[in-house]
Amino acid sequence: xxxxxxxxxxxxxxxxxxxxxxxxxxxxxxxxxxxxxxxxxxxxxxxxxxxxxxxxxxxxxxxxxxxxxxxxxxxxxxxxxxxxxxxxxxxxxxxxxxxxxxxxxxxxxxxxxxxxxxxxxxxxxxxxxxxxxxxxxxxxxxxxxxxxxxxxxxxxxxxxxxxxxxxxxxxxxxxxxxxxxxxxxxxxxxxxxxxxxxxxxxxxxxxxxxxxxxxxxxxxxxxxxxxxxxxxxxxx
Numbered sequence: 001x002x003x004x005x006x007x008x009x010x011x012x013x014x015x016x017x018x019x020x021x022x023x024x025x026x027x028x029x030x031x032x033x034x035x036x037x038x039x040x041x042x043x044x045x046x047x048x049x050x051x052x053x054x055x056x057x058x059x060x061x062x063x064x065x066x067x068x069x070x071x072x073x074x075x076x077x078x079x080x081x082x083x084x085x086x087x088x089x090x091x092x093x094x095x096x097x098x099x100x101x102x103x104x105x106x107x108x109x110x111x112x113x114x115x116x117x118x119x120x121x122x123x124x125x126x127x128x129x130x131x132x133x134x135x136x137x138x139x140x141x142x143x144x145x146x147x148x149x150x151x152x153x154x155x156x157x158x159x160x161x162x163x164x165x166x167x168x169x170x171x172x173x174x175x176x177x178x179x180x181x182x183x184x185x186x187x188x189x190x191x192x193x194x195x196x197x198x199x200x201x202x203x204x205x206x207x208x209x210x211x212x213x214x215x216x217x218x219x220x221x222x223x224x225x226x227x228x229x230x231x232x233x234x235x236x
Contacts, residue, residue, distance in 0.1 A: 001107035003222040004034050005114060007044035007191030008211035010089065011075075013067035017142045018049045019151065021215040024072050030217055030235075031078060038221065042103060043079060044191040044209050045087025045116030052139030056132070061092035087116035087192060088124065089135070110186050110224040113179055117190030117208075120175035122165060151214075158194045166208075168199040176206035187222050187229060196220070196231045205229050 012018025035041055048068045053060040069076040086099035093099040102115040118124050124131050134157070141150040165171050176188040180203035188206045196210025196218050207229045210218035219232045 001040065001105075001224045002038045003105060003107075003112060003224065004038040004041040005044050005189045005191075005207075005209045005220040005222070006031075006034070006041070006212050006218070007087070007116070007209040008046040008194055008213055010046055010049045010211075010213040011068045011072060012049040012052060012142075013064050014071060016145070016147060017052050017139065018068075019154070019213040021213065022217075024075050027217075028075055028078060031075075033235075034219055035082075039107075040083065040105065042083040042085065042105075042114050042189070044085050044114050044189060045118070046089045046191060047079060047084065047087075048090040048093065050090050050092050051132070051135050052142065054140075054143075056136065058092060058095070062096055065090070065092055065096055083114075085114050085116055088118035104183065104185070105224075108224040110227060111184055112187040112189065112222050112224065113183055113185040114189045115179075117172055117175075117192040120172050120190075121161070121192060122171055123161070162193055162195045166193060166195055166197065168201065172208070173199050173201060173206055177201055177203050180204045186227065189220060189222065196233070198229050198231065207231070 010019045048065050050061040050064040053064050083103055084099040085103050086093045102113060105112045138150040138153060172190060179185055179188050186204040189209060191209045193208055194211040196208055198205055198207045207220050209220045212218060217234050219235060221230045
């Protein structure tokens with residue numbers, strides 16, 4: 001079985017309030033090619049940006065989700081046909097859309113586990129309030145028309161976190177090892193960090209899906225028969 005994984009679209013309530021930066025029709029065409037060339041497609045979280053509202057909380061997040069889906073209705077309908085694991089920025093999709101926290105797929109005697117991975121982010125785990133405040137702050141920058149500045153801060157955060165935590169001995173890989181042992185998975189697929197990579201561990205392989213935000217389009221393919229994981233950046 002060929003499994004595709006994509007994550008971190010960050011579709012917001014309106015264009016100036018997110019980092020999606022794709023034309024809807026063009027993105028739909030690329031997504032259709034992924035669907036046609038794989039047996040199953042999994043969305044690995046942060047598909048929608050639901051936490052940039054002025055006031056936080058479940059009701060505000062649900063409203064942001066509704067507006068984001070209304071903004072790109074054809075894409076929303078296409079995504080509804082795919083498996084969906086929520087992340088930290090679209091946590092409300094668990095309640096509103098039935099998104100799972102993790103998904104296990106077994107084929108060809110191979111078990112693959114999909115989870116967004118924010119649970120294993122040391123900053124998110126140890127300084128949750130600060131992480132939420134940072135997200136709120138970048139939302140305010142975007143609302144003020146300062147999207148390039150918000151993008152700069154977010155990219156700095158991505159680079160620092162990847163350097164500190166993204167290596168094969170880091171917390172994400174350590175979490176993947178535990179999941180492989182506990183769930184019997186050969187592959188663990190995560191998103192969250194926006195940096196696509198794969199680490200082959202003694203217990204199995206952990207893969208990060210990178211991001212489909214900022215105009216990028218990154219797809220991870222797991223071939224359960226061949227026991228391989230490949231990463232394609234901007235496939236045509």
